Amino acid sequence: MTTTLLPPVERPTAPPARRRRNPRDRRSTPLTVLLWLCAAYFLLPLVWLVIASTKDNADLFSTFGLWFGERFSLWDNLVSVFTNRDGIYGRWALNTVFYALASGGGAALLSTMAGYAFAKYRFPGSRALFSVTLGAIMIPLTALALPTYLLFNTFGITDTPWAVILPSLVSPFGVYLMRVYAADAVPDSLIEAARVDGAGEFRIFWQVSLRLLGPGVVTVFLFALVATWNNYFLPLIMLNRSELYPLTVGLAQQQLASAQGGGGSQALFSTVITGSLVSIVPLVVAFLFLQRYWQSGLAAGSVKQ
Amino acid sequence: MKKAPRTALAMATSAAILGMTLAGCSSGGGEDDTAGSEPVSQADIDEALQTPTELTFWTWVPDIEDEVALFEAAYPAIDVTVENVGQGLDHYQKVRTALEAGDGAPDVIQVEYQYIPSFTLTDSLLDLTPYGAADISGDYVDWAWNQVSSDEGIWAIPQDIGPMGNLYRSDIMAQAGVTEPPATYADYATAAEQVRSATGSYISNLPSNDPAQVTGLLWQAGVRPWSWDGDQTVSIDVNSPEAQEVMTYWQDLIDRDLVGTDADFNDAFYQGLSTGTYAGWLTAAWGPIFLQGTAEATSGQWSAAPLPQWEEGQEVSGNWGGSTDAVLSTTENPIAAAALAQFINHDPESTALFANQQFLFPASTELLADESFTGSEVAFFGGQKVNELFAGIAETVDTDFTWLPFMEFVYSSFNETVGTAIGDRGDLVGALDDWQAQIVRYAEDQGFTVE
Known part of the structure; x- marks a missing residue:
């Protein structure tokens, strides 16, 4: 989802001493052009998606992709998105929200606790454990999907929501981020003071440290939320019942049904495209409102203070 | 159905599938199942079809629930759960993963003609001969039947052809x-x-x-x-x-x-x-x-x-394309599963529904000769009787x-x-x-x- 990260808004903070110099003079034309190109590169697919959602199947293949077709069919498409197969799209959307919130919340909590422990406690094996955690960042979830499936199958929890949520609770990157964040955000002296006042370690974590870790927690939550929202391979492997699918798998299934030809195929192109548009709207909205958390999360640990 | 255009994912998953095929191959070993081809008696079949049974059917055919409903109406004791786990390679990968895992596999699956041997290689398909499949061999276009059967047995029932x-x-x-x-x-x-x-x-x-x-x-x-x-x-x-x-x-x-x-x-x-x-x-x-x-x-x-x-x-x-329904050899209800695979692809009402509602081009010779199917004039083709033309072509496909x-x-x-x-x-x-x-x-x- 990094594609929707917009370039940071430029706020000219012209220092008073340089007032005579117009900040405009410092603009670099090649850089501006380059940034515009980058913006276009990231935004064009989105523009295409919005425009394509207003076309029916016939217009989709006979008119120019980046301009509107002869008929405006957005409403018809939306209706077909929510009525195809008895409105199973709505079910998929609810599943996605549920999986993403549960995974995001769980991952944020676990990462915060682990990261805080790594940052603030010295215990035997902490370095080794942290190295393992760092190494785990390198292993994509996709590579673990099949072994995880076999493991889960032994416990009989494949084809249940647990199969999607449990693996998503583990976020090595979140642990790393929270360790870096906790190291800076929670002063050791504050913990010492709390201990002197007689607070137990759990109480210190819940009532003192967690408050200070707020922005970091939200960042990890968002990362995990988006990762689960966009996760395709894990639910594809784990789930068999359509009514448990998240949007990613459901839409891919609809898309395949139209893209394979063969008997019984349905031309659902405009339905799938409009469904994709609807599926990213919540994420785009979340990004616009929560931008500052992303930036603070990305900047955490970048400067040694 | 024709095979999916390959995406990077499909390439990656097919590698995984092959790994699994081979694992199955090495552990499967012999293919000597001749003991299983004793015909099952009609009394056993009748009894099994009246015993409350739950079947799982993995297929990607849209609205196949309608044909399954006809089966359930004919055999009210049997309850079929239809699950769409993906299409083409995704589907096969899930079937193989479930077979590999030992349980969770369905009873009946959709298979395209060209992938039947990859399942018989691992002894994953049930020979339908003892369950009456041999009796209906003449009811499908011969080259399609040749593709679902071998000297060792009958592995699937043809559904549609291309x-x-x-x-x-x-x-x-x-x-x-x-x-x-x-x-x-x-x-x-x-x-x-x-x-x-x-x-x-x-x-x-x-x-x-x-x-x-x-x-x-x-x-x-x-x-x-x-x-x-x-x-x-x-x-x-x-x-x-x-x-x-x-x-x-x-x-x-x-x-x-x-x-x-x-x-x-x-x-x-x-x-x-x-x-x-x-x-x-x-x-x-x-x-x-x-x-x-x-x-x-x-x-x-x-x-x-x-x-x-x-x-x-x-x-x-x-x-080019078409698919079949096969019964996995791991099924606990072989009689009911075989009955489902045969019923939906043999019962005249069911095959007609496939042809006229889902537009699957039928493999059934009876339907290919049926005026109500071949006679329809298609406006998209200027009123041409397209089904009649292709029904004629179906006779001319080389059989071996x-x-x-x-x-x-x-x-x-x-x-x-x-x-x-x-x-x-x-x-x-x-x-x-x-x-x-x-x-x-x-x-x-x-x-x-x-x-």
Whole structure:
């Protein structure tokens, strides 16, 4: 989802001493052009998606992709998105929200606790454990999907929501981020003071440290939320019942049904495209409102203070 | 159904599938199941069908619940859960993963013809002979039946087929002075030149990513590119003189820029069909309905005809797509599962529903001869009786075409060799040699004896 990260808004903070110099003079034309190109590169697919959602199947293949077709069919498409197969799209959307919130919340909590422990406690094996955690960042979830499936199958929890949520609770990157964040955000002296006042370690974590870790927690939550929202391979492997699918798998299934030809195929192109548009709207909205958390999360640990 | 255009994911998953096939292969060992082919008595069948039973059926066919409902109405004790776990390679991967895991596998699955051997190799399919399947062998077009059965048993019941024909834009052809559909490939080349010079359109598209279509065209030309003895011996001959002849023909059309070479089932391809960049499509019996959904704006301008022939006066076609229903050997309710696979593909009401509601082109000979199916006049094709035409073509498909137990690899290897050569407008005959070499090397690596 990094594609929707917009370039940071430029706020000219012209220092008073340089007032005579117009900040405009410092603009670099090649850089501006380059940034515009980058913006276009990231935004064009989105523009295409919005425009394509207003076309029916016939217009989709006979008119120019980046301009509107002869008929405006957005409403018809939306209706077909929510009525195809008895409105199973709505079910998929609810599943996605549920999986993403549960995974995001769980991952944020676990990462915060682990990261805080790594940052603030010295215990035997902490370095080794942290190295393992760092190494785990390198292993994509996709590579673990099949072994995880076999493991889960032994416990009989494949084809249940647990199969999607449990693996998503583990976020090595979140642990790393929270360790870096906790190291800076929670002063050791504050913990010492709390201990002197007689607070137990759990109480210190819940009532003192967690408050200070707020922005970091939200960042990890968002990362995990988006990762689960966009996760395709894990639910594809784990789930068999359509009514448990998240949007990613459901839409891919609809898309395949139209893209394979063969008997019984349905031309659902405009339905799938409009469904994709609807599926990213919540994420785009979340990004616009929560931008500052992303930036603070990305900047955490970048400067040694 | 035709095989999915391969995406990066499909490539990755097919590697995983093959890994699993091989794991199954090495652990499966012998295939001596002759003890199981004792006919099951009618009393046992009746009893099983009246015992409350739950079946799981993995299929991607839309609205197949309607046919399953007919089955449940006929056998109220049996409750079938239909699950769509994906289509094509995704589906097979999930079936194999579940088989590998030991439980969670369904009772009945949808399988395309070309992938049946990859499941019989691992002894994963139930021989349906003892459950009455032999009695209905004459009710399906013979070449389709040959593909679901072998000397060892009957592995699946045919559902739909895809005998190939030629769909073309009669308006563009007429503009180029071509009033009759080309009867031979020589005529087809001449027509291609006229169409190109008069209208700028390609006569059709030879896709760079569709091994199934090219295999169908080879099938029509009498090429037998491979065979398998059901055990450990395969023969591979994809660069035979006959295959080279077919490829030399297409090479000529490609070199003269008379056919398109776009990947099919994606944007450029759909645009080509709906804007007249292609004046035709050598496709299968499911093509006419598919085309209506994607090229609506050209309704009424299309016509259907048999494929051009290699020799004047011949009537031969190949097959592209179609699928079957098979019972997994791990099922705990073999009688009920076999009854489901047979009922939905044999009961006249059910097969008619498949043909007229889901537009699956039937494999049932009774339905192919039924006036209510063949008689329908399709407005998209200017009122032509398209079903009647393809029902006739279904009779002309060569009967002894078979498949290898590792078609996933054969198809992905096609895309790397011949497919790439088509897309690059390169050397097709040379690419056939590469394809041959890759398949032989793979087969040997997997422990097959290559003859």
